[in-house]
Amino acid sequence: MSVQYTITELAREFDVTPRAIRFYEDQGLLSPSREGSSGLRRVYSARDRTRLKLTLRGKRLGFTLSEIRDLLDLYDSPTDTAAQLQAFLATLARHREVLERQREDLNATLEDLAQYEAQARALLERDANATERT
Template identity: 45%
Template sequence: MTSAPTWTIAQIAEEFGVTHRTVRHYEDLGLISPERRGTQRVYHRRDRTRLALILRGKRLGFPLDEIRTIIDLFDAPRGRRAQLEYVLGQIDQRRTDLEQRLRDVQDAISELGEFERRCREDLGRLDHV
């Protein structure tokens, strides 16, 4: 019988490009739960998958409490279906928020450009006085 692959904290951290402290933080929050062999943490496929989901959620701007809900739904009786339905709702909310932020940034850039134009005109008039 072949044993399932396992990883150390160093291997997991390196693979995902995070620090050991980050991995331990997610463990402290209960988002991942590696096996303990004495003082050594042993990560299994489930921990690796959960860490990938956590980091993807963070990149997409989801707060940790939402990420926890998404991950926990996978273990729920309806499992994958409930998780996907929930995630789709969260994606819609996140997209709406990001689209509004993008419009706000575009408006600010436009306003800044107009302010810069007026300042340059004023400076040009001062140079010709």
């Protein structure tokens, strides 16, 4: 018998809510089987567990759910590893470009803040010196 997980077990293991796991299922990232007389009880396979782990890792890296789905689907397809790695590298390159631009913007903003802070401190010092003289 293969290893199976409940939604509660996965939620606890990956520190996410069952609602988040159901959302990932709705987005086509996970596909649990159903058990019970009403078919409402979700049963997750080792494949689903791995896909959830990779989904959460992709989210931490800033990938969209669509990008994550595409990458996961590549790993499920019978294509060769080179195509999978090329697609992964292309996705990483796009995200690196976005993050580099964001870092440039952040650095520019920090420089502006430093200038404003220096100006404010200079004004305070000037005012304090003017008050001491009177």
